[in-house]
Amino acid sequence: MTVRVLLLASLTIGLLATPTGVAQACAFQTCPEVGDGAVDVYYEGSAVPEVVGAQGSDAADYLWRLFDRCLSAAEETGYCSPTDVRQCPPADPGRVIGFFVVERRSVVRDDYTVLQQGLDGEPVVVQLDPAEYQPGDPFDDWIYQREGCFDITPLNPPPSPAEVFSYFERLPLPQLTTQHQPPGDGLTGLPVIFFTDSPTTQTFTVDIRGFQVVIEATAEQFTWHTGDATGQLVTTDPGAPYPAQTIEHSYRSGTYTAYLTVTWGATFTVDGSAEADVPGTTTTDGPPVTFDVLQARPVLTNPYN
Numbered sequence: 001m002t003v004r005v006l007l008l009a010s011l012t013i014g015l016l017a018t019p020t021g022v023a024q025a026c027a028f029q030t031c032p033e034v035g036d037g038a039v040d041v042y043y044e045g046s047a048v049p050e051v052v053g054a055q056g057s058d059a060a061d062y063l064w065r066l067f068d069r070c071l072s073a074a075e076e077t078g079y080c081s082p083t084d085v086r087q088c089p090p091a092d093p094g095r096v097i098g099f100f101v102v103e104r105r106s107v108v109r110d111d112y113t114v115l116q117q118g119l120d121g122e123p124v125v126v127q128l129d130p131a132e133y134q135p136g137d138p139f140d141d142w143i144y145q146r147e148g149c150f151d152i153t154p155l156n157p158p159p160s161p162a163e164v165f166s167y168f169e170r171l172p173l174p175q176l177t178t179q180h181q182p183p184g185d186g187l188t189g190l191p192v193i194f195f196t197d198s199p200t201t202q203t204f205t206v207d208i209r210g211f212q213v214v215i216e217a218t219a220e221q222f223t224w225h226t227g228d229a230t231g232q233l234v235t236t237d238p239g240a241p242y243p244a245q246t247i248e249h250s251y252r253s254g255t256y257t258a259y260l261t262v263t264w265g266a267t268f269t270v271d272g273s274a275e276a277d278v279p280g281t282t283t284t285d286g287p288p289v290t291f292d293v294l295q296a297r298p299v300l301t302n303p304y305n
Helices: 020-025 048-052 056-061 069-077 161-168
Strands: 004-007 040-044 062-068 097-107 113-117 123-127 138-151 179-181 192-195 201-208 211-225 232-235 254-270 282-285 289-294
Touching: 040 048, 048 056, 048 062, 048 138, 056 062, 056 097, 062 069, 062 138, 069 097, 097 113, 113 138, 161 201, 161 211, 161 254, 179 289
Parallel strands: none
Antiparallel strands: 004 040, 040 062, 062 097, 097 138, 113 123, 179 192, 201 211, 211 232, 211 254, 254 282, 254 289
């Protein structure tokens, strides 16, 4: 059984639902946020027993889950009060620690027996009808075991560079505008100056599975589509206006449409971790600009007329 992480809501990834009544009951500001930035409702699966310290028959005879304490209280009493919220000490870099309620649920064993909690709290073996149950079927309700702070890193590891890159590709990166000089019509024999005065860096903060990931995007390459047979000019700088220009292009007379493609790279941090490179680049195309290039012809005049 793979680990399933159910999320109440997420700004950037698909939603996995939790019972509506629970989400509505836990409507206090002190409860986990259910708007932008997902919160974990619960974890369950084959990796949970190890996280909660269940071993041997305890791990084999029960399903285990970690349930958010606020929502656990809301499920049981219909509301979540400020006293239901718990905080854990700060986690070490690269680790994730959260406060959860530990619950377990009996599972049908291979001999069609199941363990139920007796009146004295000790497990009692109960024989089931093979016609109604199959080995591995869950049996009875979830039962509270204990609560506390747990290192859930194996269940919800920090975002990998590849995962961050998948978000980076979908960020609303700026579309850099193309500026040219002279600002109106150009002249043959007089190179057109290209530059962009749009921002070449952008910072984004995104929520990835409850982690705060800060992505710092930087324009690394500029491809100037000239609109003529030359095709394009590739630079590593955004150019500059006259008289500090660095990007020029000469045209024949005619009408041309130019635009700028920017290749973006990025670095990222996770919950304030050390900075790392996003493993890949993405591009944006800026809006086109159309201009005429005119042919200047000398004309002799009589200065005495």
